[in-house]
Amino acid sequence: AQSVTQLDSHVSVSEGTPVLLRCNYSSSYSPSLFWYVQHPNKGLQLLLKYTSAATLVKGINGFEAEFKKSETSFHLTKPSAHMSDAAEYFCVVSELRRQLTFGSGTQLTVLP
Amino acid sequence: DTGVSQDPRHKITKRGQNVTFRCDPISEHNRLYWYRQTLGQGPEFLTYFQNEAQLEKSRLLSDRFSAERPKGSFSTLEIQRTEQGDSAMYLCASSLGGQHYEQYFGPGTRLTVT
Numbered sequence: 496a497q498s499v500t501q502l503d504s505h506v507s508v509s510e511g512t513p514v515l516l517r518c519n520y521s522s523s524y525s526p527s528l529f530w531y532v533q534h535p536n537k538g539l540q541l542l543l544k545y546t547s548a549a550t551l552v553k554g555i556n557g558f559e560a561e562f563k564k565s566e567t568s569f570h571l572t573k574p575s576a577h578m579s580d581a582a583e584y585f586c587v588v589s590e591l592r593r594q595l596t597f598g599s600g601t602q603l604t605v606l607p
Numbered sequence: 608d609t610g611v612s613q614d615p616r617h618k619i620t621k622r623g624q625n626v627t628f629r630c631d632p633i634s635e636h637n638r639l640y641w642y643r644q645t646l647g648q649g650p651e652f653l654t655y656f657q658n659e660a661q662l663e664k665s666r667l668l669s670d671r672f673s674a675e676r677p678k679g680s681f682s683t684l685e686i687q688r689t690e691q692g693d694s695a696m697y698l699c700a701s702s703l704g705g706q707h708y709e710q711y712f713g714p715g716t717r718l719t720v721t
Contacts, residue, residue: 529709531712537714538611538698538712538713538714538715539650539700539712540712541709541710541711544709585649585650587649594640594652594655594663594665595642595650595652595700595710596652597649597650597651598649599647599648599649600647600648600649
């Protein structure tokens with residue numbers, strides 16, 4: 496069975512400093528992994544996806560994530576946070592069952 | 608491409624009433640998914656369709672819930688005899704295919720059962 500654990504429910508960073516949102520997954524098969532972002536009162540938006548090609552995945556708005564099979568991790572990073580990055584971020588896994596399994600989310604706060 | 612749309616955006620109903628939500632997927636997408644999201648949690652899978660066929664249902668989908676996708680286009684999700692525990696955001700998503708294809712989400716329908 497597939498599952499996702501987001502290790503931090505809240506992360507707070509200062510504008511211009513790096514962002515790290517941590518995610519560990521469990522999957523019996525070769526999974527696809529995604530990061531989605533949800534801004535208040537807006538729909539979920541895909542940031543990036545991993546589907547067994549390059550292990551370092553680049554997404555929109557300067558975000559990237561690295562798939563590490565040995566650590567079963569898929570952490571999301573950004574070199575420099577912007578105020579507009581404040582939102583809830585979800586790590587998501589998908590395997591043969593096709594539907595997405597979401598983590599519980601990490602609320603990112605960006606301080607001025 | 609106008610994206611996934613959902614109607615209504617908000618619904619307030621009294622316990623015991625029936626409600627129906629509609630989802631219009633991106634036109635060329637053959638897969639359509641329903642999720643439920645409660646406060647402070649990530650979305651949870653409810654059911655999905657490939658074209659008009661409902662291929663999988665979660666255990667979360669009690670017999671009070673029913674979903675349809677006639678002609679493989681829009682979909683409806685009906686909840687009968689609503690309970691306060693049904694209060695949540697109901698999300699619809701669509702995709703071109705299976706595991707490796709990203710799902711595009713609609714804005715959701717927020718249901719409040721009083």
